[in-house]
């Protein structure tokens with residue numbers, strides 16, 4: 001197993017004729033949960049798309065599980081959950097998952113495992129368009145868990161979920177990491193930051209910090225991650 005599941009060096013991305021990532025570099029240790037945090041529009045989704053190999057006009061190095069991002073051998077080794085549910089509304093949860101399992105070449109008995117993992121057992125036979133928003137996003141997450149991918153990239157997976165479900169999902173993320181998976185989880189909810197092994201704080205297409213939550217809080221002298229983020233922004237502005 002590679003020590004760093006993801007390695008980014010000097011990543012620059014241009015979208016719509018404008019540079020939106022300005023030379024981002026970091027590594028994701030295999031078997032860890034990293035939070036990607038920052039305000040709306042700072043470039044989280046763009047960075048995620050570069051890692052999963054979907055983003056055009058990327059320069060710099062993006063290495064994923066030892067291969068260049070987007071390489072054919074990474075297919076099936078990465079699970080990606082976008083902000084939009086990626087399951088079919090006119091199929092039930094289990095029909096969706098059986099379909100994705102066959103596309104991915106994953107054994108169909110994995111379907112029950114992933115339904116259980118996201119706690120949708122009681123809704124397995126319900127059509128997706130009759131589910132709540134949170135249930136629908138958990139169905140998308142279940143699809144990404146099929147085949148036990150080594151890297152899971154989750155774009156705001158806890159939006160719209162109640163506190164109990166959010167806690168359960170974070171427990172699931174850590175169980176997956178304990179089993180060796182690497183997770184990158186974006187969020188703009190700062191209170192989720194403390195649940196991560198490591199944090200990448202972004203602003204305006206740049207990384208402001210790459211550290212453990214504890215080290216970040218200590219460096220800034222606060223116990224509030226939102227305050228730490230704001231202080232880092234002020235320090236950055238003062239250093240310009």
Ligand SMILES: Nc1ncnc2c1ncn2[C@@H]1O[C@H](COP(=O)(O)OP(=O)(O)OP(=O)(O)O)[C@@H](O)[C@H]1O
Nearest residue numbers: 015016020038039040041042043044045046047188
């Ligand atoms: N399809 C696109 N074409 C051109 N520019 C885009 C496109 N999508 C996003 N951008 C720009 O790229 C920048 C980064 O957007 P991105 O979606 O990566 O931010 P984000 O941090 O994920 O935001 P959010 O938390 O709101 O999802 C923004 O300035 C945005 O306007």
